[in-house]
Amino acid sequence: MMKLGILINEGPYTHQASDTAYLFTKAAIEKGHKIHRVFFYNDGVYNASRLTEPPQDDRHIVNRWQKLAKDHHIDLVVCVAAALRRGIKDENLQEGFRISGLGQLVETGIQSDRLVTFGD
Amino acid sequence: MEEDAGGKVKKFLYINRKAPYGTIYALESLEVVLISAAFDQDVSLAFLDDGVYQIVKGQHTKPIDVKNFSPTYRALEGYDIEKLYVEKESMEARGLKEEDFIVPVKVIDTADMAELMESQDVIMSF
Amino acid sequence: MLHTVNKSPTERNALESCLKHLKKGSAVLLIEDGVYGALRGTASTKMVEQALKIHPIYALSPDIEARGMQDRVIEGIKLVDYNGFVDLAVEYPGVQAWL
Incomplete structure (x- = not known):
């Protein structure tokens, strides 16, 4: 069993990054690995917007992360500086995510056996 | 400010492959x-x-109304971040020379860059 | 090191740059639009086949299939699913994303 850190640098829907990261993370959990943290940076902070409403026949990327985190106690952290710059605040943050400092990303690099990055 | 890393020291490499201003990654x-x-x-x-x-x-960014962050690279020394590497082939392919850079860097070839990447614990790419 | 590439080689130089920086014992995993680098008969096929002689190259099969490219993959490139991606990330001592 390994401790994995996940970094997501792009928002939902425009780029495939968040989808790939989700499917990777889910597979890792099912294989018995531990997810130390999923860190959302750059436009990745948009993955945490509670206001996201995709069409009914499409996957709900935000709620899918939320559910995965709830089911498996995963720490979903949104970078505060990147979030403020893009209008993501506690008032529109989806449940299950938390806003914190960039230090949490560096800490993820230190504490995880692997850091796997998804971006553009 | 010191953060508690549980005593662990890892080799972090920040890989920069994108130009500034066109996107925010840099x-x-x-x-x-x-x-x-x-x-x-x-x-x-x-x-x-x-x-x-x-x-x-x-770099003069006033005309595009964006903050010029290039002087910050010079401030890294004050944080004991002094290992800056530029790939020779990338530099030359863009018509640049070592004296064109705002900070002291070590120019290394592709083989040494590959070696540097391989020797790291954590790769940060954006 | 496991190197992941998610860009089409005909759009950006991520694959080319990645292949130039491979050390002995490293592998490449093509994901997302990076899977276009796994195809036969393209401008980058020769470069990829050269690398294949020395390094294992993998491609994420869900991304290959999504793009309708399942019958065009270069012989010798191994297809993996997300479970295989996880196994590779664990097997190699580090993961480097060529974004």
């Missing part, structure tokens, strides 16, 4: 580098491909 990568200084880790920065454009001298 700036937000630099912001992580600055934070990492507080964790007492072994930090290096690599500039290759279009990433070499991040550190050229003479």
Whole structure:
């Protein structure tokens, strides 16, 4: 069993990054690995917007992360500086995510056996 | 500011392959580098491909109304971040020379860059 | 090191740059639009086949299939699913994303 850190640098829907990261993370959990943290940076902070409403026949990327985190106690952290710059605040943050400092990303690099990055 | 890293020291390499201003990646990568200084880790920065454009001298961003963050690279020394590597082939392919950079860098070839990447514990790419 | 590439080689130089920086014992995993680098008969096929002689190259099969490219993959490139991606990330001592 390994401790994995996940970094997501792009928002939902425009780029495939968040989808790939989700499917990777889910597979890792099912294989018995531990997810130390999923860190959302750059436009990745948009993955945490509670206001996201995709069409009914499409996957709900935000709620899918939320559910995965709830089911498996995963720490979903949104970078505060990147979030403020893009209008993501506690008032529109989806449940299950938390806003914190960039230090949490560096800490993820230190504490995880692997850091796997998804971006553009 | 010192952060508790549980005594672990890892080799972090920040890989910069994108030019500044057209996208935010160069700036937000630099912001992580600055934070990492507080964790007492072994930090290096690599500039290759279009990433070499991040550190050229003479950036004047006033006309595009964006903050010029290139002087910040010069401040890294004050945070004990002094290992900045530029890939020779990337530099030359863009008509640049070592004296065109705003900070002292070590120019290394592709083989040495590959060696540097392989020797790291954590690769940060944006 | 496991190197991941998610860009089409005909759009950006990520694959080319990645292949130039491979050390002995490293592998490449093509994901997302990076899977276009796994195809036969393209401008980058020769470069990829050269690398294949020395390094294992993998491609994420869900991304290949999504793009309708399942019958065009270069012989010798191994297809993996997300479970295989996880196994590779664990097997190699580090993961480097060529974004």
